[in-house]
Amino acid sequence: DTEVTQTPKHLVMGMTNKKSLKCEQHMGHRAMYWYKQKAKKPPELMFVYSYEKLSINESVPSRFSPECPNSSLLNLHLHALQPEDSALYLCASSQDRGRTRKSREQFFGPGTRLTVL
Amino acid sequence: QKEVEQDPGPLSVPEGAIVSLNCTYSNSAFQYFMWYRQYSRKGPELLMYTYSSGNKEDGRFTAQVDKSSKYISLFIRDSQPSDSATYLCAMKPVMEYGNKLVFGAGTILRVKS
Numbered sequence: 001d002t003e004v005t006q007t008p009k010h011l012v013m014g015m016t017n018k019k020s021l022k023c024e025q026h027m028g029h030r031a032m033y034w035y036k037q038k039a040k041k042p043p044e045l046m047f048v049y050s051y052e053k054l055s056i057n058e059s060v061p062s063r064f065s066p067e068c069p070n071s072s073l074l075n076l077h078l079h080a081l082q083p084e085d086s087a088l089y090l091c092a093s094s095q096d097r098g099r100t101r102k103s104r105e106q107f108f109g110p111g112t113r114l115t116v117l
Numbered sequence: 118q119k120e121v122e123q124d125p126g127p128l129s130v131p132e133g134a135i136v137s138l139n140c141t142y143s144n145s146a147f148q149y150f151m152w153y154r155q156y157s158r159k160g161p162e163l164l165m166y167t168y169s170s171g172n173k174e175d176g177r178f179t180a181q182v183d184k185s186s187k188y189i190s191l192f193i194r195d196s197q198p199s200d201s202a203t204y205l206c207a208m209k210p211v212m213e214y215g216n217k218l219v220f221g222a223g224t225i226l227r228v229k230s
Contacts, residue, residue: 042205042220090160105151106218108160
């Protein structure tokens with residue numbers, strides 16, 4: 001299994017809703033990432049988890065709350081979002097000490113397209 | 118000045134053409150250079166990976182890194198309509214899992230049949 005899966009594919013939510021995005025990988029990767037990507041822009045890093053611990057938080061507003069329940073799963077909890085938070089949310093994973101350099105690269109999931117009304 | 122500069126295009130070429138995509142960067146600490154391909158409404162897919170300076174070839178794709186000029190390129194030979202996508206360059210200083218990838222803006226490529 002060499003893929004990163006994300007659910008749901010699409011999500012529409014109101015500004016008062018609470019929802020969660022889910023990401024899963026079974027490649028034995030110990031680093032997982034959340035990115036936000038607006039249309040025609042590159043991905044912007046939000047959070048990095050290493051060995052299930054938050055290692056990087058790129059000054060993301062508290063209405064986004066990440067969670068890493070185990071080494072295969074990564075969640076992003078959403079609450080009181082704004083319309084400008086509408087974007088493609090990408091999850092990625094990577095190894096830490098792979099045998100080859102390429103094995104330590106980041107592999108992306110297909111993303112969740114989020115629309116906030 | 119952005120750390121990584123990439124012309125957003127769009128770049129339109131006829132089928133079979135050789136495509137050249139480029140990025141320049143300002144941080145001399147970057148050591149690892151990647152090219153990702155992203156189809157519309159999909160996640161980025163790792164295409165090519167290069168360490169330090171030099172060339173790397175994989176099928177129709179060749180990646181080049183010139184660290185002295187802080188310039189990287191991706192060449193696509195015999196381009197196909199299926200190559201139509203956004204191509205993102207990305208780079209980082211060290212090969213550690215927690216390090217942040219710095220992306221270029223992405224170049225939109227359109228290959229016409």
